[in-house]
Amino acid sequence: MELTVKKAHNLKGTIQVPGDKSISHRSIMFGALAESVTHVTGFLAADDCISTMHCFEALGVEIERLSETELKVHGVGLKGLTEPSVILDTGNSGTTTRILTGILAGQNVFAVMTGDASIRKRPMARVVEPLRLMGAQIWGRGGGTYVPLAINGAALKGITYDLPVASAQIKTCLLMAGLLAEGETILTEPSKSRDHTERMLELFGARLSIDGNRYTITGGQQLKAAQVDVPGDISSAAFFMVAALIAGDSSVIIENVGVNPTRTGVLDALDAMGAGISLSDVRDISNEPRATLGITGKTLYATTIQGDLIPRLIDEIPILAVAATQAHGTTTIRDASELRVKESDRIAALTQELLKMGADIEELEDGMIISGPTPLKGARVNSHGDHRIAMSLAVAGLVADGETNVEDSEAIAISYPEFERTLAALIDR
Numbered sequence: 001m002e003l004t005v006k007k008a009h010n011l012k013g014t015i016q017v018p019g020d021k022s023i024s025h026r027s028i029m030f031g032a033l034a035e036s037v038t039h040v041t042g043f044l045a046a047d048d049c050i051s052t053m054h055c056f057e058a059l060g061v062e063i064e065r066l067s068e069t070e071l072k073v074h075g076v077g078l079k080g081l082t083e084p085s086v087i088l089d090t091g092n093s094g095t096t097t098r099i100l101t102g103i104l105a106g107q108n109v110f111a112v113m114t115g116d117a118s119i120r121k122r123p124m125a126r127v128v129e130p131l132r133l134m135g136a137q138i139w140g141r142g143g144g145t146y147v148p149l150a151i152n153g154a155a156l157k158g159i160t161y162d163l164p165v166a167s168a169q170i171k172t173c174l175l176m177a178g179l180l181a182e183g184e185t186i187l188t189e190p191s192k193s194r195d196h197t198e199r200m201l202e203l204f205g206a207r208l209s210i211d212g213n214r215y216t217i218t219g220g221q222q223l224k225a226a227q228v229d230v231p232g233d234i235s236s237a238a239f240f241m242v243a244a245l246i247a248g249d250s251s252v253i254i255e256n257v258g259v260n261p262t263r264t265g266v267l268d269a270l271d272a273m274g275a276g277i278s279l280s281d282v283r284d285i286s287n288e289p290r291a292t293l294g295i296t297g298k299t300l301y302a303t304t305i306q307g308d309l310i311p312r313l314i315d316e317i318p319i320l321a322v323a324a325t326q327a328h329g330t331t332t333i334r335d336a337s338e339l340r341v342k343e344s345d346r347i348a349a350l351t352q353e354l355l356k357m358g359a360d361i362e363e364l365e366d367g368m369i370i371s372g373p374t375p376l377k378g379a380r381v382n383s384h385g386d387h388r389i390a391m392s393l394a395v396a397g398l399v400a401d402g403e404t405n406v407e408d409s410e411a412i413a414i415s416y417p418e419f420e421r422t423l424a425a426l427i428d429r
């Protein structure tokens with residue numbers, strides 16, 4: 001599939017973005033392991049979360065779909081998953097693959113898991129190695145470095161472990177395994193990654209002690225079903241934030257966006273660039289804060305994005321790179337080598353594709369240097385099979401002369417099937 005975008009001024013309107021992907025995945029995982037029925041509203045009905053849903057159905061969990069975005073998950077209890085008769089297909093989702101590995105390691109089942117071409121290249125040793133220290137029995141390609149993985153559920157024991165990288169997927173995988181293990185699991189991460197799991201553990205009645213970036217969980221705690229109302233995904237909202245900022249004379253309001261502080265690095269970075277995004281109607285539901293964001297077109301200035309800020313905006317770096325092409329001065333992004341092991345090598349993909357549009361961008365091992373403002377030109381660009389690259393290039397197309405054709409745009413359905421329609425609605429007003 002190909003998405004064609006033309007230059008646009010004057011994006012106007014009030015929109016809502018679909019549910020947060022990280023929280024939607026977790027609502028099914030927690031709901032499945034809880035006692036009784038969890039009610040989920042605002043669920044993200046996109047390919048990645050559907051992959052999680054199908055995996056848990058194959059593991060014996062009944063999931064009622066009351067509508068696209070409303071579910072009832074019939075919990076089977078902490079160790080109640082049943083052995084799947086099929087290979088679990090995690091599709092394109094790193095979150096599903098890594099967290100499910102931790103959950104399966106402590107269940108009384110044998111399971112085999114694989115995913116699409118991108119997932120088959122993404123590193124799994126980061127969860128397999130610490131899980132083996134807990135007593136997990138896992139086999140996989142490259143000694144457990146890549147899927148397919150075969151997991152034979154075992155009696156796990158708590159460990160003390162320092163995460164080599166700040167990663168919510170590793171942290172969540174090990175916290176879930178810790179919940180299934182005997183004794184205490186103590187984890188430390190180098191800087192704080194998104195904390196949706198910690199918040200959801202509390203919502204489902206489990207105790208977790210948090211001391212800075214150190215987490216202690218005691219195994220065997222039962223989860224109690226909860227009401228999960230998923231806020232809009234700030235990672236999806238970020239495309240329209242940047243679109244409104246750079247596409248002349250625009251004014252866009254985005255309602256009900258998740259503003260969990262471990263995810264709002266994009267607001268901090270854009271603020272440092274002069275965006276002045278307003279937050280109103282801030283409130284907490286299901287232990288997650290949300291707000292209405294107001295964005296108007298602005299002159300942007302270069303900034304530096306590095307250090308502890310990186311985990312707080314890791315998925316927004318592609319769209320921030322597009323913003324940087326329109327900002328005055330030189331923006332430097334560093335400490336972001338994790339981008340090389342996402343759905344694509346996002347550093348290489350962005351550099352390659354934005355160069356085709358005339359951007360002044362240089363690839364670094366752990367980031368990029370981007371100078372601006374540069375007049376972009378429409379071009380034939382490619383998503384590299386990565387939803388965030390596809391949507392970032394579409395937004396770049398809004399300020400490029402002529403037509404931009406984003407090839408392999410079907411990847412957008414991984415996290416935001418409605419993207420094209422919402423963008424068209426903002427352009428048409």
Ligand code: SPQ
Binds near residue numbers: 095166169193
């Ligand atoms: O699930 P997946 O494929 O890894 O998705 C991505 C994305 O861009 O949507 C990353 F490629 O988001 C991750 C995010 O980068 C989702 C996530 C989570 O829900 O826990 C955590 C981050 O990954 P990590 O490796 O830093 O833990």
